[in-house]
Amino acid sequence: MNQAPMRHTFIVGLTGGIGSGKSAAADMFAQLGAAIVDADAVAHDLTGPGGAAMASIREAFGPALVTPAGALDRTAMRQLAFTDPSARARLEAILHPLIAAEGAARMSAAMAHGAPYVIHAVPLLAESGGARQHMSRILVVDCPEDLQVSRVIARNGLAAEEVRRIMAVQASRAQRLAIADDVIVNDGDLERLRRQVAVLHAKYLEAATKAVFSG
Structure with missing residues (x-):
């Protein structure tokens, strides 16, 4: 993950465990005007039919992990990764550099088109130390397991x-909270989540403006 987004980009790394509500939070930030770059969406594009990662995946795992349409068979890969940790490591070695490069390109494009700041949704942010070096803030969406x-x-x-x-x-709840600059506690209804997002959006707008003029 060596490719950095354009200078002065204010990037909020958004993460949280499965079922925490990070996607709902990202949608709310988008409604307020933030640009969203979702690492899962990038990975989905890379592993879809004809995706940029598929030739390497076919070479590494053979045709059994590729659907007739030419996409990654996610169900088969999930089952393989649970039984063979080395398979997961091999897949990550293929995907992570591609996800980093494409994510950086999308963030730069969003800022070039006038986005005030970027929410970079990375489910495994706590697990990938290198990804954090380009984040201005880290926001964790948290809830009880x-x-x-x-x-x-x-x-x-x-x-x-x-x-x-x-x-x-995945990283534990404690590990995610340990890297957080900001935390959304999402153990209530959507309106409570929306209020927390609005407060942070105002904070990030102010910080992003300062970053641009002080850079």
Whole structure:
């Protein structure tokens, strides 16, 4: 992750565990005018049919992990990664440099088009130390683990055991909070979440303006 976004870009790294509500928070920041660059969306594009990562993925894992349409078979890869940690490491070695480069390009484009600041949503931000060096602030969306589990069950229909397996390979709640400059506590309703986003949006607008004129 060596490619840096354009100078003076004010970047808020947004992260949180599965089911924390980080996507809902990102949507609210977008409604207020922030540019959103979502690492998951970038990865989805890279591993879609004909995506820039697919040739390397096919070479590394063979055709069994590629759908007939030419995309990554995410279900098969998830099952392989849970049983073979080295497979996950190999996939990350392919994807992370591509995600970093494409994310930086999208952030630079957003600022060039007048975005006041960028929310860079990175689910595994706490796990990837190199990604943090270009962040102006780190925002963690936090909630109790039991609430994470119940939300994912309701949203995706997964069994509780599978949700907890996903959580087990992510950073812990404590590890995420340890890197946070700002925290949104998302254990209530959407209106409470919206109020917290609005407060931080005002703070980030002020900080971004200062960064531009002091750089």
